Amino acid sequence: MRLRRCGADAVLVEVGSLDEVEAVRAAVAAARLPEVVELVPAARTVLVVTRAGGIEAVRRVLDAVEPGRRVEAPSTEVVLPVRYDGPDLDLVAETAGLTTAEVVALHSGTTYQVAFCGFAPGFAYLTGLPEPLRQPRLDSPRTKVPAGSVAVAGEFTAAYPLATPGGWRLIGRTDAPLFDPRRDPPALLAPGQRVRFEATR
Structure with a gap:
């Protein structure tokens, strides 16, 4: 997993597979961080946009992500x-x-x-x-x-x-x-x- 800052209040998470994309997306969604404004998965990346100063809270969630483990996030x-x-x-x-x-x-x-x-x-x-x-x-x-x-x-x-x-x-x-x-x-x-x-x- 590689993190790239996108401006002051967003981070682009680069991973190697769709399964890893889903692991990141699900973990951030399940955390329900009030700092997260937008969560945008793609084929090999996830863009996380936060309120001012929210990047560190996102980093703490990402540090705990295990790409091989499914995280159940609320879905319809x-x-x-x-x-x-x-x-x-x-x-x-x-x-x-x-x-x-x-x-x-x-x-x-x-x-x-x-x-x-x-x-x-x-x-x-x-x-x-x-x-x-x-x-x-x-x-x-x-x-x-x-x-x-x-x-x-x-x-x-x-x-x-x-x-x-x-x-x-x-x-x-x-x-x-x-x-x-x-x-x-x-x-x-x-x-x-x-x-x-x-x-x-």
Whole structure:
């Protein structure tokens, strides 16, 4: 773990894996430090922003972090209804050596966790994807992926909150309001939350 100061009242925690990111995020969240203003995990870093003078309290929490040990921080579960009719569903099934029904059962039968958000407002990278569904991105990205598309790529699954370009394999779609700038908070999914996909017709 490496700490880098970011201005007077923030620290960037650099680690080597998503598991370590989650260990840091969960430990700081579970500590409920009044000094912490914002906690922003990414693929290999966690940015912790504090009130003036709050860095030392964060350092004390970080000194006790054990990367291999899970810390249970308060979290909620969000269920997203999905119609599994994506244009790449057959490709995912063929690559995995499964039927499309087995792909749906695997994807919808798993509980995921939001590791971090990025790429587009409200876009949450979900970990926990079953091994057979961990597949590469498309050779040629689409110039426009419809909002609500549910997709897989590498070790992640996600739902596109907005219509954007993208190269993930699309297996379904959801009507869940993933991002609404008029809502507080605007994004439906946040780091640490559990997520399940529920197959619908």
